[in-house]
Amino acid sequence: MFRSTLLTALILLTAFVAKTQNTISGNIYTSDGKPAESVQVEIKELHKVITCNAGGNFEFTGLPDGSFHIIASLTGLQTKEQQVSVANHQTAQVNFTLSEDARELQEVMVNSRRSFNNQLLSVGKAPIDPMDLPQSISVIGQASIKEQQAQRLSDVIRNVNGVYLAGARASTQETFYARGYNFSSNNMFKNGSRVNTGSFPEMSSLERVEVLKGSAAILYGNVAPGGIINMVTKQPKFNSGGEVSLRSGSYGLIKPSVDFYGPLSGKMAYRVNGTYEKADSYRDGVSSERFYINPSLLFKFNSRTSLLLQGDYLNHDFTPDFGIGSLADTLIPDVPRSRFMGTNWQYNQAQQATAAATLKHALNDEWNITGNFSYQNYQRDYYGVERIQAKANGDWARPLGKIKNREDYLIANIDVTGKFNSGKIGHTLLAGIDADRYYTTAFTYDIAGKIYDTLNLLNPSKFIQRTDIPVATALTRTATPVNRMGAYVQDLISLSDKLKVLAGVRWSMQQSEAVQTNYLVKDSIGKGKS
Template structure:
């Protein structure tokens, strides 16, 4: 059910504040604005076209949809010039008035040869745009790897507030859940994308938070192995969040977002020059929200300032920082009965938490990026980043009730801190050796993690807080008091990582290219220090651990025509495994081989991008929580791990996106994955060969269509529809040989489809956008193992009122 009353109240406040601000800006404006759209004579948007005013040499460039904006222009008559490589400049005269927006659309109409260049180069399809996650300016058409990008238009159109809102547009990357839904976790090609696989502006980012989306310019996904570039990553994918950066022109946006269940979120984005060589940007938001889940609340503060300093024409320094404070209620959902059966009869809103449970997170990021153009062909890039993370948590856990619904509530109290430092140096350049052309990347990186974990004695050591019944909450009187929790232990763990790598894209002919590279990685994990705060002593656990390996990569790209490329690649990497086995010994690393092949196409003169990929990933020994202790008894803890045997992940992916007619944009995709055990030991506790691994849906699909009216009385009206499918998957645990249970440990979770519809209108600098999500009010669950069983969000309404200036 949609809580329209609270949404309407928020909207009234939002509308009044935004309109008042817009009128204030207009009233005091002493300059004018020029805006418009540049297209080809076939009606296609012309992106990346230079637009400037001749008299004052003030300029900008069109974005991908062909639009441009020139702000803070003094009143007067000007000559506006649109230019592009290979085309004759187009000139028009225009008059600018104070406090007004002057619109001017331009059409580039040249001969057919030059027009084709505009359509292919100026618009630049996804296969033509290099991604920063690749660390080198190589267009995806030349890379033997699958890449997906979700841009700012989709992020804005769908009113994304968190990373999962963006990622659901990427096929093959599925949202999972974590203990208590306190963070977001994703699975790709059968692998969990943890902290090692989530990046922000190229540096690793903690995955124990829910990333804020208001600062995102785009999200890049490098599917498959990225071990050569980033070292210790799984074989699934790497996600890189690219944040908004400073601009050398004044502007910005204020927005107020409101929705169902008391959702309220003002957003401010301001940018501009401080001096001729120094520009700034500041993005900030405050978010407060209730939930369709009783007693679940969230409060968030997020700020993201940045500075760009152009030391010279060859050197830029970008300083970025962000601060996140997020307080939310842990939510373990509706729970499970008898360890295997989902409690699907429970209300979608039913919660079984205490009134005082909390999960409070603070995270600070800071980074410095230096780009220096050594020569016309060589560039040096240096990145240094630091992240500080603190999590304070206290809540009941693991809703695993008996068949009659009885559940003994046990508590977990934790305090976790993380200090993370990362630095990387990348040298890129182009050169020739005889008839061969090279696009070379040479890099080195170093990282240091320090994790601090505090242990607590709760309620004077009582094992059980109280007993409740999840089928009949009136059966027992639940406790509501906050028990004492004494901090009696602290564990400090350090991790050091180093790596050097080289990669070369060799152009043999215009149609044939070879990508080859090699990385050497080293990881050191010193012995943990354990402090007994009661006794005032400290000790070490296990021995220090050292891992190192070479990771090769080779790929072949064949382009029979400029709009199509076929590719095939092989890569190998190792994943160091943390934790110890039941005998106290460190685990050996897992070796992963990945094979990938596919075809990339730019069809209909670049209007449609259609890519297809198949892959196989073989992990020689997957590490998981131990099934039995050293005496052969069932093990229910999290400390001990084991190498469970070989897994194989096979799959296929299809990606489609484009702009077929002016104003009509779409993206769509489908993926299939089959990850299973393929070679396990024939001993007690071994997992069954051929069984699909938990948490990985076999099928995922997505499709979104957005249309903006162009030449009617309703010009500026936007409509959109999106559909997202997550296929059937297994929760619980995989079955093992010799297990005591007579039933399967797997929990079958059905697939589900949700639909979102959007409607919006833009008039000059004012925009109103509304979205109705989960239109059919579909009910399904995200399940973490077998105890955190969380219903998906029901039908909800969200609206955003914004003003650009």
């Protein structure tokens, strides 16, 4: 009896939903045939208002049977109205061409922009204003990055209180700290996905940098309590534009950059930005050369669904530089800062490539689903002498070091966000799942810890320095797979406009599979316990 009643109810509900699933969609253009962005479209009888996207598209779904007046309006353009009827699960198409309104253009309009306190940020995942989040959030926008001519991420982070550069190991990478905790690869993100910290991110590709200080474990799982850094790259636009720039500076710095964007059709847009950088250093014999490119495509399938495809590639070759070192671990040697203590052949070669897809779909005006999927490959080959720790008289036995590794990241997460009320209490809900797989391959070499030669920091002519490159024989290759998975729910409970409570819970799982070691010289394999 219960099953029969339930089946009847489902059939009636399905029939009711099908009856009201009419759709009105359309395109809006300006008089020159280009898509009109941000036009307000209203169904007069239902008091429903939406804003068309960058491609000039709009869509109303879930409409009842009937005849409706559709109004399109935007400041500076003539307001137009059309009547359309829909019935029996029908989809109707309505197009507008809006021309300039001389009366409107004669008026002076004063518009305001929302501050970062009221703008939704990627780092929060949910549609919550930063002012309503308990963590402290800092945002450095593109204008600041450009005006300050930021070369490295550390130049941007200087704008954030409480986050600081802790180390730059031979100028090969940057390590940040906040509240006493290290921002390792677990705490560094690009477009919401974890990113390797073994290279210098390209600043000219960024739209903004978001820094969330404090615990973020509910949203991101295995992260240190200090906070996270999320870099948001530039995205395609449906209006054409571009920029070509050239930066030059001291020590032979030259850096040309390009950034072009625009529509490929009414529903597809592109963006390509890239740069080449070459520079020497105040240190003799130190140089750097890097190349970066970041293409992206945006597909607007309709007013509710979009797909963003992004990729980038970075190749950076440079000379590792450990500075001028120390004497007896206590004194800084009195030598010219231009003196290079390394060899004339040491090198660091880093390559990083990523591919990402972001799918967004609005289920209705209040509920949205977002899926992020990305793959990242990082490779590094480093060879040279290590940290400079000399005796009190300046003698330093230069130790050799070689690093060669490869990291492959597969990352995915799906979020559902929505707003609803339970009586007079408002809720902003976030529910999601995420999964990561890291596969790290690393080599060890027979030269580890061996002495290359001896150099006196205070008197370089005291010893004859070697110039040959020692042969480094790989001894082992280790493969380390790590799997992570998590599910989380977070709710911003609005008891009033001034009193709000943020509550959340997360379940996480991390599995470290058995490390496999290949002994290359012996041609054998060893496998540890997971």
